[in-house]
Amino acid sequence: MKFKNIFFALLVFTFTFCSKDSNTTIPTSENELKELTIFHINDQHGQINNFSKIKYIIDQEKKETNVIVTCSGDIFSGNPVVDNHQEKGFPMIDLMNKVGFDISVIGNHEFDYGETILKDRFTQSEFDWVCANVAMNSSGIPAPFEYKTITKNNVKVTFLGLVETNGKEDAVIPSTHPWRVQNLTFQKYTDVIDNYSNIKSVEGSDLYIALTHLGKGADSNLATKSPYFDMIIGGHSHSIINVETNNIPVFQAGSNLKYLGKIKITIKDKKIENYTYSLIDLENYTNEDSSIKSTIENYNKNANLTEVIGFAEAYHSKSAVGSFYTDALRVEMNVDATFQNTGGIRNILDQGDILINEIYSIDPFNNGSVTYTMTVGEIKDFLTKSKASLYYAGIEIEQENGTITISKNNQILDDNSTLTIGMNDYIPAVYDSFFTQTPTLKNFTTAETIINHLKNNAAPINYSTTINYFKFE
Incomplete structure (x- = not known):
């Protein structure tokens, strides 16, 4: 008898809450908070x-x-x-x-x-x-x-x-x-x-x-x-x-x-x-x-990144770092000129001791180092048509009324002159239509090249007032 009462109660409960005429809605998982x-x-x-x-x-x-x-x-x-x-x-x-x-x-x-x-x-x-x-x-x-x-x-x-x-x-x-x-x-x-x-x-x-x-x-x-x-x-x-x-x-x-x-x-x-x-x-x-x-x-x-490898006489902004960076690449790669994309310089350089860690923070991308032999005309074509934002060293670049002049040691170079150019391998990969020849690959990344340069040169660096930047306008 007890079982029948329970069964009847459940039946009434089910009918009441499932009936179309019922005003009561059973909460579902969809409308729960x-x-x-x-x-x-x-x-x-x-x-x-x-x-x-x-x-x-x-x-x-x-x-x-x-x-x-x-x-x-x-x-x-x-x-x-x-x-x-x-x-x-x-x-x-x-x-x-x-x-x-x-x-x-x-x-x-x-x-x-x-x-x-x-x-x-x-x-x-x-x-x-x-x-x-x-x-x-x-x-x-x-x-x-x-x-x-x-x-x-x-x-x-x-x-x-x-x-x-x-x-x-x-x-x-x-x-x-x-x-x-x-x-x-x-x-x-x-x-x-x-x-x-x-x-x-x-x-x-x-x-x-x-x-x-x-x-x-x-x-x-x-x-x-x-x-x-x-x-x-x-x-x-x-x-x-x-x-x-x-x-x-x-x-x-x-x-x-x-x-x-x-x-x-x-x-x-x-x-x-x-x-x-x-x-x-x-x-x-x-x-x-x-x-x-x-x-x-x-x-x-365990990263061993605190070795002192150089000394900066002044604070270097990213632009000043770019000028130091390209000049160090030029010396270490033994080329006429170097370029570095501005986006590849990721940090400033404080005055004082330079640690390995700082160079890797400036250049974190593990880009390889490459060299090309190019005519001045080819370099101008790259600068003009790519409109890349670049730091540079080894040459002087000027533009006036849409015309680029490239000089070395204060001597204007004609378009048929040839130069050896060093850079990271990201630049020719992005602007491959301007770098069609097979490059010479170096054994070190660009960051490792800078580290080697500082280790090999004891003189303090100071590029704080040197801004070698170019973008064709």
């Missing part, structure tokens, strides 16, 4: 010292709610502890694994080490990689996901990855060394994005997020023209961004691991009900995870 915190970084460029603080912050938040940890690319190139490790890039991936990253988009500088090393770093990663506009082809690099759905308890979030492709005027590649992506195929993000407009529905996700390495302007364009995203988390332009564009929140957290972005989200009916954003200043944050801190200290200690 869900909570999520997303932490994000971008453009850390090899900087690792603040990962111990990030680990502490993330672990505290995981005690309270669902957490996803993201990176918007450019994890390499900028710190010799990472870039010149015996396994290039290994410390960065090791620390990201230990911190607990869930996902990263590929940045343009992920390709700086070349295909073989990128394959090793992808294999090492315990987090997912996403990028919808690259094909790894037969390179052996594991293909990233075009998009990836991550589930944390009752919250389901899909991330679509996109990387910039502005590396070369006549090609669709990221801003990296063209010789290091020869076996890969890229597409402009604008050519592929509409293929993924229905992914949120296909995946049944609570949120659909673009995890991009496109830069501030492109993220704004994406938000305007692709309204199906719930959020955009970006990188590449090293910006601090916390805006809404077309009602889509767009975020970016600076660069060099100085900040950690924190997005606290409430989700209802597969939409953002509300969110709060904070940018955590890691430089002034004090709590750290002791285990991660110890790992970082070991990486820094």
